[in-house]
Amino acid sequence: MKQLGPYALAAAAALVIAxxxxxxxxxxxxSEAEVARAEAAAEAAARGQKAGPAVIAxxxxxxxxxxxxxxxxxxxxxxIGGRTVSLGGPGSPAIHKRLYDAANHCDDHxxxxxxxxxxxxxxxxxxTDRGTAxxxxxxxxxxxxxxxxxxxxxxxxxxxxxxxxxxxGGAARTIGLAVGASGLAAPxxxxxxxxxxxxxxxxxxxxxxxxxxxSLRRAARALHEGRxxxxxxxxxxxxxxxxxxxxxxxxxxxxxxxxxxxxxxFVGLDNFAHILSxxxxxxxxxxxxxxxxxxxxxxxxxxxILHVTLGVALAxxxxxxxxxxxxxxxxxxxxxxxxxSYITALIWHGMFQSEYGAINQILATFGLDRVAWFSSWxxxxxxxxxxxxxxxxxxxxVVALGxxxxxxxxxxxxxxTDGASAWQKFCHITLPSLRPxxxxxxxxGAIWTFNMFNVIYLVSDGQPGGSTNILVTEAYRWAFExxxxxxxxxxxxxLIFIILAGGTLGIGWLRKRRAx
Amino acid sequence: xxxxxxxxxxxxTACADSGGNGRPTVILWHTYxxxxxxxxxxxxxxxxxxxxxxxxxxxxxxYEAFADKITNAIPNGNGPDLFIFAHDRIGDWAESGFIExxxxxxxxDLADHYAYAAISAMAYRGSLFxxxxxxxxxxxxxxxxxxxxxxKTTGELFEWGHGFVAxxxxxxxxxxxxxxxxxxxxxxxxxxxxxxAKDGTLDVASPEGVRAAAFARRLRxxxxxxxxxxxxxxxxxxxxxxxxxxxxxxxFIAGINDTVPWRVATLPVVTETGLAAxxxxxxxxxxxSSRADHKGLAFSAMRALTSDASAAERARxxxxxxxxxxxxENPDIAADPVLTAFxxxxxHTVAMPKTPAMRMVWTPYETAxxxxxxxxxxxxxxxxxxxxxxxxxxxRRSN
Numbered sequence: 001m002k003q004l005g006p007y008a009l010a011a012a013a014a015l016v017i018a019x020x021x022x023x024x025x026x027x028x029x030x031s032e033a034e035v036a037r038a039e040a041a042a043e044a045a046a047r048g049q050k051a052g053p054a055v056i057a058x059x060x061x062x063x064x065x066x067x068x069x070x071x072x073x074x075x076x077x078x079x080i081g082g083r084t085v086s087l088g089g090p091g092s093p094a095i096h097k098r099l100y101d102a103a104n105h106c107d108d109h110x111x112x113x114x115x116x117x118x119x120x121x122x123x124x125x126x127x128t129d130r131g132t133a134x135x136x137x138x139x140x141x142x143x144x145x146x147x148x149x150x151x152x153x154x155x156x157x158x159x160x161x162x163x164x165x166x167x168x169g170g171a172a173r174t175i176g177l178a179v180g181a182s183g184l185a186a187p188x189x190x191x192x193x194x195x196x197x198x199x200x201x202x203x204x205x206x207x208x209x210x211x212x213x214x215s216l217r218r219a220a221r222a223l224h225e226g227r228x229x230x231x232x233x234x235x236x237x238x239x240x241x242x243x244x245x246x247x248x249x250x251x252x253x254x255x256x257x258x259x260x261x262x263x264x265x266f267v268g269l270d271n272f273a274h275i276l277s278x279x280x281x282x283x284x285x286x287x288x289x290x291x292x293x294x295x296x297x298x299x300x301x302x303x304x305i306l307h308v309t310l311g312v313a314l315a316x317x318x319x320x321x322x323x324x325x326x327x328x329x330x331x332x333x334x335x336x337x338x339x340x341s342y343i344t345a346l347i348w349h350g351m352f353q354s355e356y357g358a359i360n361q362i363l364a365t366f367g368l369d370r371v372a373w374f375s376s377w378x379x380x381x382x383x384x385x386x387x388x389x390x391x392x393x394x395x396x397x398v399v400a401l402g403x404x405x406x407x408x409x410x411x412x413x414x415x416x417t418d419g420a421s422a423w424q425k426f427c428h429i430t431l432p433s434l435r436p437x438x439x440x441x442x443x444x445g446a447i448w449t450f451n452m453f454n455v456i457y458l459v460s461d462g463q464p465g466g467s468t469n470i471l472v473t474e475a476y477r478w479a480f481e482x483x484x485x486x487x488x489x490x491x492x493x494x495l496i497f498i499i500l501a502g503g504t505l506g507i508g509w510l511r512k513r514r515a516x
Numbered sequence: 517x518x519x520x521x522x523x524x525x526x527x528x529t530a531c532a533d534s535g536g537n538g539r540p541t542v543i544l545w546h547t548y549x550x551x552x553x554x555x556x557x558x559x560x561x562x563x564x565x566x567x568x569x570x571x572x573x574x575x576x577x578x579y580e581a582f583a584d585k586i587t588n589a590i591p592n593g594n595g596p597d598l599f600i601f602a603h604d605r606i607g608d609w610a611e612s613g614f615i616e617x618x619x620x621x622x623x624x625d626l627a628d629h630y631a632y633a634a635i636s637a638m639a640y641r642g643s644l645f646x647x648x649x650x651x652x653x654x655x656x657x658x659x660x661x662x663x664x665x666x667x668k669t670t671g672e673l674f675e676w677g678h679g680f681v682a683x684x685x686x687x688x689x690x691x692x693x694x695x696x697x698x699x700x701x702x703x704x705x706x707x708x709x710x711x712x713a714k715d716g717t718l719d720v721a722s723p724e725g726v727r728a729a730a731f732a733r734r735l736r737x738x739x740x741x742x743x744x745x746x747x748x749x750x751x752x753x754x755x756x757x758x759x760x761x762x763x764x765x766x767x768f769i770a771g772i773n774d775t776v777p778w779r780v781a782t783l784p785v786v787t788e789t790g791l792a793a794x795x796x797x798x799x800x801x802x803x804x805s806s807r808a809d810h811k812g813l814a815f816s817a818m819r820a821l822t823s824d825a826s827a828a829e830r831a832r833x834x835x836x837x838x839x840x841x842x843x844x845e846n847p848d849i850a851a852d853p854v855l856t857a858f859x860x861x862x863x864h865t866v867a868m869p870k871t872p873a874m875r876m877v878w879t880p881y882e883t884a885x886x887x888x889x890x891x892x893x894x895x896x897x898x899x900x901x902x903x904x905x906x907x908x909x910x911x912r913r914s915n
Contacts, residue, residue, distance in 0.1 A: 067623075067627075069624055069628075070624060070627050071636075072619060072643060073619050073622055073627060074619065075623070088622075088623070091812065097620045279908065353749065354743050355752075355758075372890060375744075464890055465891065481878075481879050482876055483875055484587065485909075
């Protein structure tokens with residue numbers, strides 16, 4: 001029995017596909033039948049005949065009588081079951097509103113029939129000489145049950161075929177497995193056409209081929225041997241798939257679509273072409289992608305340089321044994337990191353405010369002119385950089401402090417004996433020892449800064465004229481300020497990912513080459 | 517992330533609270549704070565007391581996040597049943613099928629309760645989508661101790677303003693949100709400009725629009741107004757005697773200190789054209805989600821929220837400019853000088869455009885204003901560029 005393992009694997013996959021194709025078939029036939037019924041009921045109502053069973057409402061809604069005073073108000077009567085009923089007014093039955101709205105929709109857009117996904121109800125409306133015939137139907141019976149007998153029977157027959165093949169052995173084993181596992185392809189073909197059937201066939205043949213090569217057995221053994229490790233890993237793995245992989249793949253896919261009022265249209269590489277070509281804007285225009293790329297790169301470089309310089313300098317000072325209250329200073333210097341970045345960004349935004357901002361007040365006490373911080377690119381960029389440096393240096397400082405602790409004292413003592421100056425010690429001992437710890441920190445810091453949405457959005461908000469936007473804020477604007485252009489935003493996100501992945505791989509390659 | 521967490525929490529509250537005494541709950545999202553929120557709560561508790569068919573449950577949602585939340589929550593079935601918002605998004609939401617047409621419930625007699633301009637702002641393409649609650653526009657606030665008689669024309673504004681700034685170093689004559697299209701709109705319309713032409717085509721870079729932008733720049737270069745003032749800054753300047761005039765709306769009142777002597781007047785006439793500076797008119801209405809359960813009950817709740825009694829309460833307590841004609845028969849409300857001034861401003865307003873394309877106008881237009889006023893760019897070039905940018909967004913969308 002244990003030998004039927006490969007068959008079970010292929011059969012399970014085939015079963016999922018077959019069930020999916022049955023569900024698709026069932027939904028399709030159900031909605032076709034219900035729509036046909038509703039349309040027939042609407043036609044019956046148009047001819048003044050009695051509605052069939054399971055029709056909630058059938059009526060001829062008469063032409064609207066426009067209000068004399070309000071062009072957007074109109075009154076409608078309906079003939080329901082031979083009697084004329086006035087539609088509307090507070091307290092009218094909900095079903096009357098459906099008739100009224102359907103008639104309005106039909107007047108504007110022509111005949112239609114619509115299945116409501118929640119209730120299974122169908123509304124059909126057709127224009128007639130007397131008015132608009134509308135029918136609302138409720139499905140008379142629950143949808144077909146799943147065809148377990150067919151599926152179970154085919155699986156059992158498949159199991160017998162596979163078992164026979166296994167008993168004979170050799171090529172018969174492979175053929176038996178492939179044929180046995182393909183059984184479900186037939187009903188899948190009947191229900192939903194060639195694609196699911198082909199998928200089942202491909203899976204059956206692939207499993208049989210893998211079984212013949214012994215790959216399946218090896219994989220099963222590896223899985224069995226590492227079962228404890230895999231068991232421990234599985235919750236994280238599942239979480240990674242749900243939280244990281246699925247959104248990532250969906251995001252990549254969305255970049256190929258255009259979104260317009262809830263409708264998605266496949267546009268291929270259009271979004272990317274629009275972005276990469278600069279969208280018809282000149283290179284000096286902040287709306288040009290390459291301008292934003294340049295700003296983003298400058299932003300990242302300036303920030304990382306400042307973070308590292310300031311972080312290392314402070315770490316060197318904090319290491320000095322003569323410094324009193326070292327612990328207190330350390331805590332104080334880590335504080336900016338501990339405060340949520342958007343709060344810090346809002347505080348700095350307030351400090352750069354031109355009338356009442358602290359920074360202009362300080363400038364004024366020194367007799368300097370007020371600076372309109374968000375009126376020129378340089379000033380606005382400086383304001384952003386100042387805020388982000390405040391946010392970013394503690395991380396580098398902590399990393400450098402840790403690395404400094406691990407440099408052996410005797411290196412410095414040996415250098416001192418050789419008569420090295422303080423500068424030489426720094427260049428030849430401290431810096432090279434910091435490099436292994438700072439390298440990954442710089443990469444991480446660069447990625448964070450590259451995508452530092454909070455600071456740009458909350459401090460300069462892209463001012464002046466969108467010129468301090470970075471790629472990630474530009475992606476946000478496509479998604480939320482330019483009419484829900486999620487496709488463009490997703491394309492931006494994909495490009496950001498490509499740039500960052502390329503950059504990280506490039507740095508890794510450089511480091512490896514230098515190490516050699 | 518925070519957006520989604522809030523959304524999920526809101527959705528959970530919406531699901532969890534359908535119990536209340538066994539009557540269906542009508543969830544109402546609103547952005548009201550302060551006196552407006554108190555007035556709304558009074559109206560809601562009165563409505564919940566007076567009948568036993570439904571219960572209104574108000575939920576506050578911050579203004580900044582409101583429209584995005586509506587756009588994301590309703591299609592997923594997580595949104596409110598009713599919500600209060602300005603009319604300018606009606607076109608977009610109606611086209612997207614997020615809001616429910618309600619003309620089925622409304623007859624002429626009910627519509628007669630409201631000022632014509634207010635209820636017609638709630639209509640889009642021959643359907644009605646809401647009942648009006650309040651009309652909002654900006655007007656001219658002035659400190660009577662610094663400027664006893666506010667300027668009637670922009671010519672007077674410059675003349676008086678130069679004298680005032682010279683005699684009050686460090687102060688401004690006027691504070692308004694000059695890099696904001698909503699704040700700039702009075703000048704735009706006062707110079708005869710507009711956003712969309714009558715046939716709906718974009719008309720941002722018109723000569724009138726260019727003159728209005730140049731005028732706004734002149735106000736700044738001649739140091740009559742502060743750079744890039746926003747709501748909070750305007751309030752602080754006004755309280756601190758750093759500005760004599762401020763352009764803002766009824767929401768500004770709550771922030772004025774008790775010691776400040778102030779009044780409200782209509783905005784000045786633009787001397788060059790002889791037209792009154794006309795701000796945008798926003799009509800705040802209560803709208804129904806297309807996914808609302810119990811639409812009939814939800815409409816009853818809409819009526820209760822916009823009834824004459826409710827309007828009187830909101831006008832009295834929160835000084836809302838209500839569109840209910842009957843409310844002004846109340847002598848207290850009719851005599852209120854602030855309400856009177858804002859009602860006078862209403863005849864010189866331009867309803868905010870409802871077309872979905874309007875949403876793409878704000879950011880590019882404000883970028884252009886920033887370029888003209890702050891960076892000194894040529895107004896014609898900056899506005900043509902904005903117009904091109906907006907056209908780009910509108911065109912690609914309609915593909």
